[in-house]
Amino acid sequence: MSVFQIDFGSDDSAQESAPPRVVGIDLGTTNSLVAFLDLTAPKVIPGSDGLSLVPSVVHFPIGGEPVVGAAAQRALLFDPRNTVYSAKRLMGRGAADVAGELALLPLTVAPGSENVIRLAVGGREVTPPEVGAYVLRQLKQNAEVFLGEPVTQAVITVPAYFNDAQRQATKDAGRIAGLEVLRLVNEPTAAALAYGLDKRQNGTIAVYDFGGGTFDVSILKLQEGLFEVLATHGDTHLGGDDIDNLLLRVALEDIASEWGADLSGNNEAVQRLRRAVIDAKHALSTVPVATIAFDDAGREYRRQLPREVFDQLITSIVDRTLASCRACLEDAGLTPAQIDEVVLVGGSTRIPLVRQAVRALFQAEPHTELNPDEVVALGAAVQAGILSGAVEDQLLLDVTPLSLGIETMGGVVSKLILRNSTIPASATEQFTTAVDGQRNVLIHVLQGERELAKDCRSLARFDLKDIDPVMAGMARIEVRFLIDANGILHVSAKDLRTGKEQAVEIKPSYGLTDEQVEAMILESFDKAEEDFKERQVRETRVEADRILAAVDKAKQDDAWFALPTAEQTAIDLAINELLLSYHGDDYVLIQQKMEALDHASRGLAESMMNSAVRGALKGTKIE
Amino acid sequence: MSSLPADYFAVFGISPSLALDLPELQRQFYVLSKQFHPDRFARASAAEQQYALDFTSLLNDAWRVLRDPQARGEYLLKSNGFEAGDSRSNPPPSELLEEVFELNMALEELRHGDGEARGAIASALERFLAMREALDADRDALFVRYDANREPETLRQLRALLNRRRYIENLVRDAQQALS
Ligand SMILES: Nc1ncnc2c1ncn2[C@@H]1O[C@H](COP(=O)(O)OP(=O)(O)O)[C@@H](O)[C@H]1O
Ligand SMILES: [Mg+2]
Numbered sequence: 001m002s003v004f005q006i007d008f009g010s011d012d013s014a015q016e017s018a019p020p021r022v023v024g025i026d027l028g029t030t031n032s033l034v035a036f037l038d039l040t041a042p043k044v045i046p047g048s049d050g051l052s053l054v055p056s057v058v059h060f061p062i063g064g065e066p067v068v069g070a071a072a073q074r075a076l077l078f079d080p081r082n083t084v085y086s087a088k089r090l091m092g093r094g095a096a097d098v099a100g101e102l103a104l105l106p107l108t109v110a111p112g113s114e115n116v117i118r119l120a121v122g123g124r125e126v127t128p129p130e131v132g133a134y135v136l137r138q139l140k141q142n143a144e145v146f147l148g149e150p151v152t153q154a155v156i157t158v159p160a161y162f163n164d165a166q167r168q169a170t171k172d173a174g175r176i177a178g179l180e181v182l183r184l185v186n187e188p189t190a191a192a193l194a195y196g197l198d199k200r201q202n203g204t205i206a207v208y209d210f211g212g213g214t215f216d217v218s219i220l221k222l223q224e225g226l227f228e229v230l231a232t233h234g235d236t237h238l239g240g241d242d243i244d245n246l247l248l249r250v251a252l253e254d255i256a257s258e259w260g261a262d263l264s265g266n267n268e269a270v271q272r273l274r275r276a277v278i279d280a281k282h283a284l285s286t287v288p289v290a291t292i293a294f295d296d297a298g299r300e301y302r303r304q305l306p307r308e309v310f311d312q313l314i315t316s317i318v319d320r321t322l323a324s325c326r327a328c329l330e331d332a333g334l335t336p337a338q339i340d341e342v343v344l345v346g347g348s349t350r351i352p353l354v355r356q357a358v359r360a361l362f363q364a365e366p367h368t369e370l371n372p373d374e375v376v377a378l379g380a381a382v383q384a385g386i387l388s389g390a391v392e393d394q395l396l397l398d399v400t401p402l403s404l405g406i407e408t409m410g411g412v413v414s415k416l417i418l419r420n421s422t423i424p425a426s427a428t429e430q431f432t433t434a435v436d437g438q439r440n441v442l443i444h445v446l447q448g449e450r451e452l453a454k455d456c457r458s459l460a461r462f463d464l465k466d467i468d469p470v471m472a473g474m475a476r477i478e479v480r481f482l483i484d485a486n487g488i489l490h491v492s493a494k495d496l497r498t499g500k501e502q503a504v505e506i507k508p509s510y511g512l513t514d515e516q517v518e519a520m521i522l523e524s525f526d527k528a529e530e531d532f533k534e535r536q537v538r539e540t541r542v543e544a545d546r547i548l549a550a551v552d553k554a555k556q557d558d559a560w561f562a563l564p565t566a567e568q569t570a571i572d573l574a575i576n577e578l579l580l581s582y583h584g585d586d587y588v589l590i591q592q593k594m595e596a597l598d599h600a601s602r603g604l605a606e607s608m609m610n611s612a613v614r615g616a617l618k619g620t621k622i623e
Numbered sequence: 624m625s626s627l628p629a630d631y632f633a634v635f636g637i638s639p640s641l642a643l644d645l646p647e648l649q650r651q652f653y654v655l656s657k658q659f660h661p662d663r664f665a666r667a668s669a670a671e672q673q674y675a676l677d678f679t680s681l682l683n684d685a686w687r688v689l690r691d692p693q694a695r696g697e698y699l700l701k702s703n704g705f706e707a708g709d710s711r712s713n714p715p716p717s718e719l720l721e722e723v724f725e726l727n728m729a730l731e732e733l734r735h736g737d738g739e740a741r742g743a744i745a746s747a748l749e750r751f752l753a754m755r756e757a758l759d760a761d762r763d764a765l766f767v768r769y770d771a772n773r774e775p776e777t778l779r780q781l782r783a784l785l786n787r788r789r790y791i792e793n794l795v796r797d798a799q800q801a802l803s
């Protein structure tokens with residue numbers, strides 16, 4: 001028996017048999033963060049700096065190890081050519097797609113970037129999934145340190161409007177970071193999940209997610225824990241970055257006319273000016289006038305930016321988000337008045353004009369109770385809980401944002417799975433041969449809403465190989481297109497004449513091959529073990545503090561003075577030994593000394609207990 | 624591992640039929656989703672995961688088709704050996720030829736900036752909507768009749784009706800697009 005109630009921590013054997021924990025990660029254009037499900041509530045996990053938000057920036061110093069987060073963000077100011085930000089905008093894209101974008105980034109693109117962009121930074125070449133992987137690895141490490149256990153499985157969020165290649169690239173990033181991606185979840189849907197936790201009512205909700213690089217809107221029906229997405233719309237190239245670019249252009253022109261100097265070729269100055277316009281933009285969310293303040297080579301630039309002017313500048317950007325919302329409503333077959341709740345997600349929804357526009361469109365006061373920076377990661381943690389079985393009363397039914405089709409005669413696309421179909425979804429199509437003895441059939445799969453293949457996004461070419469040589473038109477190959485719950489396409493084929501599986505060779509239009517991803521897998525930090533120990537030491541010390549305080553207090557009690565001297569000495573000795581072990585880093589030793597103290601003070605505890613009982617009896621005795 | 628349901632109707636445990644109780648079907652859809660969704664099997668064996676994926680995609684495909692009367696009718700026709708025929712390649716039903724011709728004229732005029740064409744398109748749209756409504760009533764009656772008699776003749780009539788309705792649906796869409 002012990003009055004000090006020493007708790008030697010949780011039962012390790014029980015922990016070992018528990019299934020591995022799944023974390024939820026918001027891999028954002030601007031910021032990323034990781035969350036986990038603590039009992040029933042999702043919580044964000046802080047990094048070593050105490051902040052949970054990790055800037056999605058990676059600095060590749062020449063000859064050095066990559067640096068992630070806030071430190072990399074600082075590097076943006078002194079080493080912009082080797083520092084990558086907004087890499088998410090490059091995910092699943094080729095150089096031609098992002099030529100305009102790259103012109104604004106101080107980065108060099110290596111040759112051979114048609115299908116996957118290769119950035120030449122820090123004397124090496126990196127692809128966007130690798131940049132993402134460095135950010136993910138940092139988050140993984142933060143989670144491991146915080147949770148004191150290895151983290152190998154994750155749910156990662158993606159913009160709802162991401163196409164197949166962008167989703168695949170995100171999954172690749174996870175794998176490169178040493179994470180098994182159990183699920184990709186759409187960001188607005190994740191936000192709805194995070195909100196749904198405390199408000200389990202039924203109704204129709206719209207999630208408006210305006211972040212740094214992307215815009216998404218999703219409309220969901222909620223009933224009895226079922227989150228059913230009715231429609232989703234968006235733009236993977238519309239976000240706070242675009243506002244920054246706009247302000248940057250204005251400021252550069254302004255400076256050019258004021259100083260007679262064009263700074264646009266000066267990467268380092270442009271990055272500092274970008275920082276200055278972003279600061280002004282953020283300030284304008286709370287004050288009516290902000291100043292863009294910038295100095296270069298002894299010259300000063302100060303420009304007052306009233307909110308009205310800012311609002312005018314960004315009106316066309318905000319209008320684009322509203323057009324998306326209207327399209328989404330139409331697809332859901334709803335009018336704005338039929339939306340019960342509106343949820344705001346993403347840093348750019350802090351802009352007053354944005355809030356005003358959303359309020360006006362949906363005629364509803366938007367929800368902002370949850371931190372817009374955290375809500376997506378929190379929702380990802382809930383989805384992680386659904387997958388691990390910890391959350392049983394909720395389920396997400398999401399949709400595919402883009403129609404899937406195949407190219408037919410004349411470059412026309414024949415749609416097989418329409419946008420906003422609940423996923424997983426599938427379609428089968430029969431193919432045959434056009435020439436006697438033909439052995440191969442090539443299928444070109446695309447995503448998008450337009451009629452012609454050239455206006456849609458090419459996903460991949462699937463080559464049906466080794467077809468039995470038969471007369472033209474006799475072959476019967478059934479191809480099954482399956483979009484899984486991640487929104488990623490899988491293709492399989494069967495020869496209906498033989499019933500045999502038909503070989504399919506996949507040639508993705510954008511992205512890395514499996515082998516390439518395999519070769520990129522990063523060394524994990526392997527610090528988890530060390531960090532786990534550190535945490536144990538910290539926690540054991542806290543426990544020791546508690547016991548020492550309790551013994552100290554007991555030494556004021558009458559029971560202490562009634563104790564035989566030998567016992568008093570034994571206790572004092574045990575205290576000394578515990579204090580000696582306390583400053584070492586051997587937590588097992590500290591625990592042993594704690595146990596010894598507990599043992600030595602057992603008599604004291606008992607007599608204190610007895611006198612307490614006697615006192616209690618005295619008090620209740622009826623005289 | 625149990626095998627997958629043979630067709631969209633079997634997913635919901637019903638025999639192929641056309642007049643369906645949609646609210647009940649929707650309730651079933653939610654019940655089955657909660658039971659079989661892949662998210663419920665993330666920690667299960669590979670075989671169970673595959674089954675959950677296959678079953679749920681079939682369930683989603685089935686619900687998508689069966690809840691839409693046009694798609695449901697076409698699905699049943701197809702599984703009875705009637706190819707519905709692609710509306711794009713089909714010529715317009717003869718009694719609609721004149722209407723279609725006039726609509727195309729008006730659309731063309733509108734494209735060339737003739738605002739007056741809007742009136743013609745709007746009134747055409749109204750006629751199309753009325754036709755669609757009448758067809759819907761006929762279709763529902765055919766659905767009930769087929770469920771009772773299961774005769775190929777009913778399916779032949781249904782095929783003609785659905786082709787016509789699909790055609791009108793396209794006209795409605797074109798007119799609405801031009802007006803919006
Ligand atoms: N107070 C603010 N006012 C206006 N914009 C803001 C504010 N705070 C953050 N932002 C903008 O929000 C964007 C980042 O939002 P976030 O949701 O983190 O994006 P992402 O999910 O794309 O990483 C950036 O463009 C940032 O400038
Ligand atoms: Mg975001």
